[in-house]
Amino acid sequence: MEPIVATKPWERVRELLVEAEPHALVDYLDSLPADDIVRTVFRLTVDEQARLLTFLPPRTAAGLLDDVPEAHAADILDDLSAKEAASIVEELDSDMAADVLAELDADDLEEILRQMDPTDADEARQLISYPADSAGGLMMTEYLAFSGSTKIGDVVATVASQTADIPLYLLQQIMVISPLGRLRGAVNLSDMAFAEPNTRLNQFLQPIDSVLVTNRLEELEDFFDEHDEATAAPVLDERKHLLGVVRRRAVFEAISEKMDEDAMKRQGIIGGDELRSLPLRVRSGRRLSWLSVNILLNIVAASVIAMYQETLAAAIALAVFLPIVSDMSGCSGNQAVAVSMRELTLGIVRPEDVFRVWRKEIGVGLINGVALGLLLATAAWLWQQDIRLSIVVGAALALNTVIAVSIGGTIPLLLKGLKIDPALASGPALTTVTDMCGFFLVLSFASFALSM
Amino acid sequence: MEPIVATKPWERVRELLVEAEPHALVDYLDSLPADDIVRTVFRLTVDEQARLLTFLPPRTAAGLLDDVPEAHAADILDDLSAKEAASIVEELDSDMAADVLAELDADDLEEILRQMDPTDADEARQLISYPADSAGGLMMTEYLAFSGSTKIGDVVATVASQTADIPLYLLQQIMVISPLGRLRGAVNLSDMAFAEPNTRLNQFLQPIDSVLVTNRLEELEDFFDEHDEATAAPVLDERKHLLGVVRRRAVFEAISEKMDEDAMKRQGIIGGDELRSLPLRVRSGRRLSWLSVNILLNIVAASVIAMYQETLAAAIALAVFLPIVSDMSGCSGNQAVAVSMRELTLGIVRPEDVFRVWRKEIGVGLINGVALGLLLATAAWLWQQDIRLSIVVGAALALNTVIAVSIGGTIPLLLKGLKIDPALASGPALTTVTDMCGFFLVLSFASFALSM
Numbered sequence: 044m045e046p047i048v049a050t051k052p053w054e055r056v057r058e059l060l061v062e063a064e065p066h067a068l069v070d071y072l073d074s075l076p077a078d079d080i081v082r083t084v085f086r087l088t089v090d091e092q093a094r095l096l097t098f099l100p101p102r103t104a105a106g107l108l109d110d111v112p113e114a115h116a117a118d119i120l121d122d123l124s125a126k127e128a129a130s131i132v133e134e135l136d137s138d139m140a141a142d143v144l145a146e147l148d149a150d151d152l153e154e155i156l157r158q159m160d161p162t163d164a165d166e167a168r169q170l171i172s173y174p175a176d177s178a179g180g181l182m183m184t185e186y187l188a189f190s191g192s193t194k195i196g197d198v199v200a201t202v203a204s205q206t207a208d209i210p211l212y213l214l215q216q217i218m219v220i221s222p223l224g225r226l227r228g229a230v231n232l233s234d235m236a237f238a239e240p241n242t243r244l245n246q247f248l249q250p251i252d253s254v255l256v257t258n259r260l261e262e263l264e265d266f267f268d269e270h271d272e273a274t275a276a277p278v279l280d281e282r283k284h285l286l287g288v289v290r291r292r293a294v295f296e297a298i299s300e301k302m303d304e305d306a307m308k309r310q311g312i313i314g315g316d317e318l319r320s321l322p323l324r325v326r327s328g329r330r331l332s333w334l335s336v337n338i339l340l341n342i343v344a345a346s347v348i349a350m351y352q353e354t355l356a357a358a359i360a361l362a363v364f365l366p367i368v369s370d371m372s373g374c375s376g377n378q379a380v381a382v383s384m385r386e387l388t389l390g391i392v393r394p395e396d397v398f399r400v401w402r403k404e405i406g407v408g409l410i411n412g413v414a415l416g417l418l419l420a421t422a423a424w425l426w427q428q429d430i431r432l433s434i435v436v437g438a439a440l441a442l443n444t445v446i447a448v449s450i451g452g453t454i455p456l457l458l459k460g461l462k463i464d465p466a467l468a469s470g471p472a473l474t475t476v477t478d479m480c481g482f483f484l485v486l487s488f489a490s491f492a493l494s495m
Numbered sequence: 496m497e498p499i500v501a502t503k504p505w506e507r508v509r510e511l512l513v514e515a516e517p518h519a520l521v522d523y524l525d526s527l528p529a530d531d532i533v534r535t536v537f538r539l540t541v542d543e544q545a546r547l548l549t550f551l552p553p554r555t556a557a558g559l560l561d562d563v564p565e566a567h568a569a570d571i572l573d574d575l576s577a578k579e580a581a582s583i584v585e586e587l588d589s590d591m592a593a594d595v596l597a598e599l600d601a602d603d604l605e606e607i608l609r610q611m612d613p614t615d616a617d618e619a620r621q622l623i624s625y626p627a628d629s630a631g632g633l634m635m636t637e638y639l640a641f642s643g644s645t646k647i648g649d650v651v652a653t654v655a656s657q658t659a660d661i662p663l664y665l666l667q668q669i670m671v672i673s674p675l676g677r678l679r680g681a682v683n684l685s686d687m688a689f690a691e692p693n694t695r696l697n698q699f700l701q702p703i704d705s706v707l708v709t710n711r712l713e714e715l716e717d718f719f720d721e722h723d724e725a726t727a728a729p730v731l732d733e734r735k736h737l738l739g740v741v742r743r744r745a746v747f748e749a750i751s752e753k754m755d756e757d758a759m760k761r762q763g764i765i766g767g768d769e770l771r772s773l774p775l776r777v778r779s780g781r782r783l784s785w786l787s788v789n790i791l792l793n794i795v796a797a798s799v800i801a802m803y804q805e806t807l808a809a810a811i812a813l814a815v816f817l818p819i820v821s822d823m824s825g826c827s828g829n830q831a832v833a834v835s836m837r838e839l840t841l842g843i844v845r846p847e848d849v850f851r852v853w854r855k856e857i858g859v860g861l862i863n864g865v866a867l868g869l870l871l872a873t874a875a876w877l878w879q880q881d882i883r884l885s886i887v888v889g890a891a892l893a894l895n896t897v898i899a900v901s902i903g904g905t906i907p908l909l910l911k912g913l914k915i916d917p918a919l920a921s922g923p924a925l926t927t928v929t930d931m932c933g934f935f936l937v938l939s940f941a942s943f944a945l946s947m
Contacts, residue, residue: 077717078842085843110720112841232684265529268562274726295747302754303837309758310833311826317834318843319855327862330830337826338867341819342874348815349878355814362807362814363800366821366930367793374763374789378782381762382769385755389564390530391537391770403771410779415790422794426801478818 052079053086060091065098072099081110085320093122096131105134108143114316117146120155129158132167138183138293141170145180170287178263179256181297182278182287188218189244191227196240216251218277218285219244225283226253253277256286260301263294305384305466311337313467340471344369344478351486354493360427361489364419364436369474369481371415371440372447376473379404379451384465387455394460397453404452408445416441431492439484447477504531505538512543517550524551533562537772545574548583557586560595566768569598572607581610584619590635590745593622597632622739630715631708633749634730634739640670641696643679648692668703670729670737671696678705678729678737705729708738712753715746757836757918763789765919792923796821796930803938806945812879813941816871816888821926821933823867823892824899828925831856831903836917839907846912849905856904860897868893883944891936899929 052075059068084092096104096119108116120128132140132155144152144167156164166184173179189198198217216229229251230244254266254276266276275290311333317326355361383400386392392400420437451473455465504527511520536544548556548571560568572580584592584607596604596619608616618636625631641650650669668681681703682696706718706728718728727742763785769778807813835852838844844852872889903925907917
């Protein structure tokens with residue numbers, strides 16, 4: 044019997060790349076389960092990934108590119124010739140294309156745009172010029188709009204010939220514009236069914252809500268929340284000219300990307316993105332930039348301990364409790380940060396509610412501070428049977444818990460009010476203060492107790 | 496001149512509630528900007544919120560309920576009479592209704608269901624019986640399906656009479672079922688336009704992809720990723736009976752809710768939800784349940800310090816560096832956790848890739864460990880001019896950074912492999928080990944240095 048050797052999918056792809064077998068490669072990728080494909084792609088080097096894309100038909104390559112984070116997609120495009128890159132970018136929906144192109148250097152971008160169809164390139168330039176998280180940055184330029192005097196029969200003929208480029212659901216409402224390109228309303232496809240081909244769009248015209256090209260992600264989210272039915276919204280400039288349509292999908296994706304980024308930032312991944320496929324130098328550099336700020340904050344906080352060396356020497360057992368008090372206060376404070384971040388996201392609180400949030404946290408801080416303080420005091424008693432030690436560490440933890448939730452609950456609101464990203468700065472600001480306070484409380488209480 | 500007093504929106508709502516002015520209340524809420532409404536609602540007590548809902552027309556009340564987190568929506572319903580609650584629930588889309596009802600106690604649920612239209616109640620019972628994050632739990636039962644022999648004219652007549660209950664975009668494809676309720680395919684609305692009213696659906700039948708009622712959130716996400724165009728998917732049982740449709744919207748909302756929950760869990764909010772409108776007892780209890788586990792882990796970690804009291808007494812300056820080393824290692828480890836969580840979410844890594852991830856982290860750990868170790872050693876030198884102290888704390892931090900990124904990078908994969916929620920457990924597991932290692936390395940290096 045032959046031994047069965049299970050070849051890993053990425054090894055097989057690599058073989059096919061070396062053998063330069065485009066057809067076999069397409070067939071093989073088709074045979075893989077959908078969730079194996081991303082994993083396989085990321086096992087290849089960026090060079091191999093680029094080579095893979097050139098082997099695939101541009102439309103398939105575009106589909107693959109759509110599945111990887113934008114910054115990484117840009118890295119791969121960078122490795123292709125401008126012409127190859129252009130042919131793939133042209134197959135992406137215009138909103139996705141703009142997102143990927145926006146990640147490129149100006150020079151690489153210009154080279155690729157030069158190789159694209161001039162109309163597509165102009166559209167892409169236009170889309171990239173808007174902020175990425177605005178309606179302009181998220182909209183697509185594939186849509187159909189007609190003058191109100193167009194005959195239904197002509198609309199249907201055009202729709203039938205265009206469906207390949209335009210998502211089907213964007214055709215459920217046909218937009219009607221004035222000769223100068225201003226949006227006048229829309230006609231439901233269902234109203235047009237069975238209409239006489241010679242009647243005109245005007246006859247079925249209904250008002251349609253729209254968004255402004257400058258609207259931000261939160262405003263777009265509100266729009267789609269309020270317009271349950273809408274799969275896309277027309278995007279207008281301030282003089283009501285129709286510039287494009289923004290899809291619910293694009294808004295959803297931008298929101299979930301932002302949530303991912305915020306989660307990464309909170310844990311110290313600056314820029315909100317890192318994949319292990321990035322070069323080691325980049326990965327460790329980005330992480331280090333945040334760590335080096337943090338170590339300085341840590342040294343500042345620990346310097347409080349340095350001021351109390353005599354107290355510590357007189358009661359060395361305190362050294363055991365210093366990290367416990369500071370860590371636990373950090374945990375309590377982080378819980379409060381998490382709740383404030385969520386309430387900010389849901390729109391339940393705003394920066395001006397800081398005093399109200401603080402009052403709400405005080406209660407939790409008092410209850411949990413007393414509970415944790417008693418627990419720690421008991422642990423200290425079991426270990427050393429020293430009542431003074433128990434009281435010092437218990438009281439310090441109780442008080443520092445109140446301080447920690449007060450700061451944790453309010454700091455995201457304060458930072459937001461100061462236009463500083465609360466996802467990035469809340470954590471380090473909180474732990475620096477709670478560490479300092481924790482060390483100070485334990486050691487100053489202890490020095491007072493020793494002096495009695 | 497009269498003084499201008501700016502009344503806060505919730506104060507005005509409260510007045511109108513007291514004055515029992517339903518019409519004025521509806522008008523006033525209509526006049527508020529959309530993002531003021533949620534904030535206003537959350538300023539009211541749960542009783543006032545319930546009273547507000549009874550004053551509003553059920554459809555408006557349902558719209559409001561749709562905007563608050565499900566657990567909170569259930570709390571409000573709980574405060575209403577079963578009859579009032581039922582009339583509001585009936586106005587929610589069936590997928591949303593099931594989510595809210597699923598949060599209620601069995602008794603309250605049964606009471607409300609009894610007051611509902613029996614068909615709606617049966618549907619709700621059915622939907623609640625599926626896991627919340629499966630196609631069954633996320634689907635809605637408002638859809639239209641016809642036998643293939645139905646005449647186009649009849650389909651159009653039915654569609655025209657039904658649009659109030661069924662989102663417009665669900666009508667872009669008309670589903671065709673067999674007499675036994677099995678899904679046979681679908682007909683595009685655009686293909687039906689201009690068809691002779693006497694032709695039958697069968698003539699335009701096209702295949703349609705579907706999901707299984709047992710499919711999980713990740714599988715649904717994959718489906719919609721692969722079906723760019725789809726705004727909804729038919730949900731079938733294993734014998735291909737059509738049970739409902741799941742909307743892209745519902746899947747997206749479930750995903751973003753899960754991301755929110757994970758972010759909350761990572762910061763110690765068990766259950767993944769807390770709003771400050773909850774009773775103090777509930778809030779502090781939930782937070783405390785996590786904190787009390789954490790304080791035990793902290794005490795275990797700090798007990799390492801207790802074993803080295805003599806070393807500490809001989810070199811009290813070490814006490815300053817213990818929290819720095821443990822905190823910084825925690826930070827480095829958390830960065831690695833964040834990257835692993837992201838790669839797990841994107842499907843780039845799986846539990847079996849643990850060795851590969853570890854190799855990728857070692858490099859970052861070595862570079863950043865040496866950099867941070869040198870920084871801390873320098874700080875120690877500037878403070879004490881003691882070369883042994885510098886070497887001890889620098890080497891301990893360098894080595895502990897390598898340990899921290901190794902654990903941080905691999906622990907989410909290991910936990911996932913063991914079917915433990917990595918969002919919840921990665922943080923505490925990581926910091927407990929890095930704290931213990933940090934304390935041990937500093938103190939054992941120091942005791943070795945002192946013994947020389």
